Amino acid sequence: DGPSVAIxxxxxxxxQEFLRVISSRGFPYRSLRLLASERSAGxxxxxxxxxxxxxxxxxxxxxxxxxxxxxxxxxxxSRAHAPAAVASGAVVxxxxxxxxxxPEVPLVIPEVNPEAMAHVRLGKGAIVANPNCSTIICxxxxxxxHRHAKVVRMVVSTYQAASGxxxxxxxxxxxxxxEYAFNIFSHNAPIVENGYNEEEMKMVKETRKIWNDKxxxxxxxxxxVPVMRAHAESVNLQFEKPLDEDTARExxxxxxxxxxxxxxxxxxxxxxxxxxxxxxxxxGRIRQDLSQDDNKGLDIFVCGDQIRxxxxxxxxxxxxxxxx
Ligand code: 2RA
Numbered sequence: 018d019g020p021s022v023a024i025x026x027x028x029x030x031x032x033q034e035f036l037r038v039i040s041s042r043g044f045p046y047r048s049l050r051l052l053a054s055e056r057s058a059g060x061x062x063x064x065x066x067x068x069x070x071x072x073x074x075x076x077x078x079x080x081x082x083x084x085x086x087x088x089x090x091x092x093x094x095s096r097a098h099a100p101a102a103v104a105s106g107a108v109v110x111x112x113x114x115x116x117x118x119x120p121e122v123p124l125v126i127p128e129v130n131p132e133a134m135a136h137v138r139l140g141k142g143a144i145v146a147n148p149n150c151s152t153i154i155c156x157x158x159x160x161x162x163h164r165h166a167k168v169v170r171m172v173v174s175t176y177q178a179a180s181g182x183x184x185x186x187x188x189x190x191x192x193x194x195x196e197y198a199f200n201i202f203s204h205n206a207p208i209v210e211n212g213y214n215e216e217e218m219k220m221v222k223e224t225r226k227i228w229n230d231k232x233x234x235x236x237x238x239x240x241x242v243p244v245m246r247a248h249a250e251s252v253n254l255q256f257e258k259p260l261d262e263d264t265a266r267e268x269x270x271x272x273x274x275x276x277x278x279x280x281x282x283x284x285x286x287x288x289x290x291x292x293x294x295x296x297x298x299x300x301g302r303i304r305q306d307l308s309q310d311d312n313k314g315l316d317i318f319v320c321g322d323q324i325r326x327x328x329x330x331x332x333x334x335x336x337x338x339x340x341x
Contacts, residue, residue: 019045023083025074026090027051030184034329035087036064074098080105084139085336103142110145110332117146124148124226127334128274129160139339150327151175152223155250157298158319161272162265166256170234176242176249180324204239247289247322259312262305269300279303287320296330
């Protein structure tokens with residue numbers, strides 16, 4: 018029972034995580050098709066007691082009979098092949114940036130804006146976009162506070178793991194640990210005309226779309242650090258209404274998908290290692306921003322597994338919403 022699911026990019030880091038998340042959550046599926054580029058076609062992958070042969074996603078009929086297609090093979094592949102999946106009636110949950118800013122395409126974090134996909138129905142071809150990992154991790158923590166006191170400005174500094182640049186970058190980090198180990202560098206995304214890189218602009222534009230607030234002021238600096246899997250983000254929030262840190266802690270304690278690690282006495286706060294392979298994002302260093310008046314500012318530090326909640330888990334949660 019359940020939908021017929023296709024995974025596009027099945028051999029990549031996020032593709033493999035899709036399989037782990039499907040298995041650990043007991044996501045129901047009637048059949049599973051693993052698709053990838055011609056290069057990986059023919060590979061055999063074991064999953065839940067069966068062996069699957071990876072099929073060429075460009076082959077005719079690749080999406081025939083598919084209800085849900087989870088795409089994570091880069092923007093080019095999504096642009097080239099998502100329309101074929103939609104035409105054959107599948108709901109595409111796309112992890113690339115290809116369609117995120119398309120006004121017709123909902124950009125969804127299930128805990129944040131599930132209402133954005135109210136019109137998406139199984140059996141009717143559509144695309145739902147998964148936001149960028151850094152945006153998801155940031156907004157999981159910032160949104161409960163935003164709902165309470167309305168964020169008017171957000172300043173984000175990221176410390177991003179190699180996993181965000183794909184399985185090859187993780188291998189490279191292993192091989193070149195010495196080189197990376199004593200250094201960090203500006204995110205590898207191309208710099209655009211205004212001097213920001215594309216990763217930073219994703220944070221700005223995606224936040225406005227997800228919060229449905231074109232006026233919220235967002236700025237970001239995205240940095241790659243020698244960490245394997247999980248991202249860390251320092252987030253400074255300026256609110257319209259006062260919000261004291263104790264109330265913020267209570268709000269975050271009650272928030273779905275958020276764990277608080279904020280032990281000042283033993284200096285224990287979120288770390289990328291601690292959240293690796295975990296579903297929740299962890300929040301700590303919750304404190305009033307001294308530079309803002311009337312308790313209208315907070316600083317928080319957030320860590321989240323970018324392959325899990327930043328990509329695969331969020332996409333599978335979107336797919337689960339389609340089954341409800
Ligand atoms: C990164 N945007 O650079 C990627 C992850 N999706 O970390």
